Amino acid sequence: MPPRIILLFSGKRKSGKDYLTDNLKKLLSDRSEVIKISQPIKSHWAKEKNLNLNELLSDGEYKELYRIEMIKWSDEMRDQDYGCFCRVACQNAADKPIWIVSDIRRKTDILWFKENYGDLIRSIRISADLETRKKRGFQFTSGVDDVTSECDLDDYTDWDLVINNGKGRQQLEEQLGSILGLLSHL
Ligand SMILES: Nc1ncnc2c1ncn2[C@@H]1O[C@H](COP(=O)(O)OP(=O)(O)OP(=O)(O)O)[C@@H](O)[C@H]1O
Numbered sequence: 001m002p003p004r005i006i007l008l009f010s011g012k013r014k015s016g017k018d019y020l021t022d023n024l025k026k027l028l029s030d031r032s033e034v035i036k037i038s039q040p041i042k043s044h045w046a047k048e049k050n051l052n053l054n055e056l057l058s059d060g061e062y063k064e065l066y067r068i069e070m071i072k073w074s075d076e077m078r079d080q081d082y083g084c085f086c087r088v089a090c091q092n093a094a095d096k097p098i099w100i101v102s103d104i105r106r107k108t109d110i111l112w113f114k115e116n117y118g119d120l121i122r123s124i125r126i127s128a129d130l131e132t133r134k135k136r137g138f139q140f141t142s143g144v145d146d147v148t149s150e151c152d153l154d155d156y157t158d159w160d161l162v163i164n165n166g167k168g169r170q171q172l173e174e175q176l177g178s179i180l181g182l183l184s185h186l
Pocket residue numbers: 011012013014015016017018019020059136165169
């Protein structure tokens with residue numbers, strides 16, 4: 001059974017993508033599945049370089065060590081086939097009505113989902129001011145924060161929903177409530 005709705009989340013580093021999508025997943029429990037496009041990238045990379053996959057997937061120093069190399073390699077793969085990682089991530093996804101894609105980064109990611117799932121797509125931008133992101137551990141890294149993988153969606157404006165997760169943000173329950181509004185027809 002294909003999904004009935006696919007929520008695509010995007011946001012700058014330390015805007016709170018994992019925080020909000022993890023909490024959404026808790027709320028929706030077994031009706032939903034979290035999909036990470038970075039998962040197939042990281043598992044391929046871990047195999048190739050003989051690295052610890054769990055360390056790469058978790059939020060630590062370790063993944064920062066390999067971020068630049070991984071971006072470069074995955075960009076080359078995408079140049080040949082922009083849907084390659086989206087496709088594998090979706091093929092591996094469980095059979096659930098609600099898919100939560102937690103790390104959309106490019107216009108071509110959105111394009112691929114639109115081409116393959118059409119009206120099922122809802123796109124959500126998580127925003128947070130720089131000061132808040134810095135408090136959460138963000139440090140500008142040249143080669144990471146000034147390249148396509150981090151900036152391609154900065155000028156995208158066609159979001160179904162924008163959530164402030166910085167200063168002046170709403171309570172978590174209200175943030176999640178606005179996301180649930182996108183599912184109200186289900
Ligand atoms: N609304 C919030 N309230 C409290 N803590 C938050 C909130 N949003 C995010 N955080 C915390 O800020 C840190 C960074 O958030 P998170 O890992 O979700 O960001 P991210 O956008 O997934 O970052 P990255 O792109 O680097 O993986 C985490 O420790 C998270 O728990």
